[in-house]
Amino acid sequence: MNNTINYVIFKFFHHLFKPIIYSLSMKRKIQKFLCLGIETTAHTFGASVVEYKDGKFNVLSNIRDMYKTEKGGLVPVMLSEHHVECFDRVITEALEKSQKNIHEIQLISFSQGPGIGHALRIGSAVARSLSLQLKIPMIGVNHCVAHQEISCIYGAEDPVLLYASGANTQVIAYDGGKYRVFGETLDIGVGNFLDSFGRELGLGFPGGPKIDQMAQKAKARNAKYTVLPYQVKGMDVSFSGLFTLLKNRIKTEKLSEIQIEDLCYSVQETIFAMLLEVTERAMAHCEKKELVLGGGVACNSRLKEMSIQMCKDRNAKCIIPENQFLVDNAGMIAVLGIKMYEAGNITKIENSQINPHERTDDINVNWK
Numbered sequence: 001m002n003n004t005i006n007y008v009i010f011k012f013f014h015h016l017f018k019p020i021i022y023s024l025s026m027k028r029k030i031q032k033f034l035c036l037g038i039e040t041t042a043h044t045f046g047a048s049v050v051e052y053k054d055g056k057f058n059v060l061s062n063i064r065d066m067y068k069t070e071k072g073g074l075v076p077v078m079l080s081e082h083h084v085e086c087f088d089r090v091i092t093e094a095l096e097k098s099q100k101n102i103h104e105i106q107l108i109s110f111s112q113g114p115g116i117g118h119a120l121r122i123g124s125a126v127a128r129s130l131s132l133q134l135k136i137p138m139i140g141v142n143h144c145v146a147h148q149e150i151s152c153i154y155g156a157e158d159p160v161l162l163y164a165s166g167a168n169t170q171v172i173a174y175d176g177g178k179y180r181v182f183g184e185t186l187d188i189g190v191g192n193f194l195d196s197f198g199r200e201l202g203l204g205f206p207g208g209p210k211i212d213q214m215a216q217k218a219k220a221r222n223a224k225y226t227v228l229p230y231q232v233k234g235m236d237v238s239f240s241g242l243f244t245l246l247k248n249r250i251k252t253e254k255l256s257e258i259q260i261e262d263l264c265y266s267v268q269e270t271i272f273a274m275l276l277e278v279t280e281r282a283m284a285h286c287e288k289k290e291l292v293l294g295g296g297v298a299c300n301s302r303l304k305e306m307s308i309q310m311c312k313d314r315n316a317k318c319i320i321p322e323n324q325f326l327v328d329n330a331g332m333i334a335v336l337g338i339k340m341y342e343a344g345n346i347t348k349i350e351n352s353q354i355n356p357h358e359r360t361d362d363i364n365v366n367w368k
């Protein structure tokens, strides 16, 4: 009888604590560790060496080579050629800058998705080859989640991420074991929108930084603000209608240099207000007191300024990583790789295929 009671009690507690026991047994105790990160979701081939020591990350190198074009945008096959041509040089440079030897690397972390298939495939092939050749583990990570996780090196605890990049525009926050998307673009990414607008103006690729400069010039001489369509639908945003309007204006009107600068200013004021409206609502809904910016568009001087102001108004902390960690970069891939590895994750060769359409909320977060 006693045995039966003991057994039932044991079963009850075992069942109750199974997830904790399981996760504890999977956890790896890491004191000092070196990881090579590889980023290839789109235009950038990035390599970074990150040291993890006593719970702290130290990015020893973060090298990138970006595919640029005057016309035509990102042609997938040209992207893969670019990445194949530069991967060796970029990795060598990352190792040299970190003053580490390839044989000191203990983990390869690579961006497994989401992104452009042609580009992702090169990164995963390089990661697989290095892992097999060096006989070290590898880990495939989600690029969007990496933009969130890099904020830890700036002391962020539980931020809302405004991820504004070329292909992606999402407002992401951690909730109930996952990173959830609270709002996103219904059509094109904000960076793609800016680059397409820039292309119509003949600014080449990427147009985003040039539009930033032109808007600054306009602001410095009290720009004339034009009201443009403001597309916020629930928690989502949309840019394609605005793009069509701008394209038609550029085609049909003969705009002067000053008018173009004013238009760049008005476009920025409109689209960044849209992004920050949904971001602020996500912060209020989740009751989070930190905002972190991510993505290349977050390099924009006006978006930074408006984000700081919004956080000030609601008494929240605004974390803006250095530009090298806003754009597509391998430092954040290595940081997330180490976190996931420490939590017991690993990517076996047979599971290392790319996931071009992977969603942020597909990922089970077991490292927080």
Ligand code: AMP
Binding pocket: 042, 164, 165, 166, 167, 190, 191, 192, 194, 195, 206, 207, 208, 209, 210, 212, 295, 296, 297, 298, 299, 300, 301, 326, 327, 328
């Ligand atoms: P990512 O895809 O995150 O690497 O970011 C690339 C995107 O960032 C491109 O669409 C660029 O036009 C955009 N971008 C970079 N710098 C700026 C800037 N200062 N202002 C606006 N967009 C920018």
Ligand code: MG
Binding pocket: 143, 147, 165, 295, 296, 327, 328
């Ligand atoms: Mg990105």
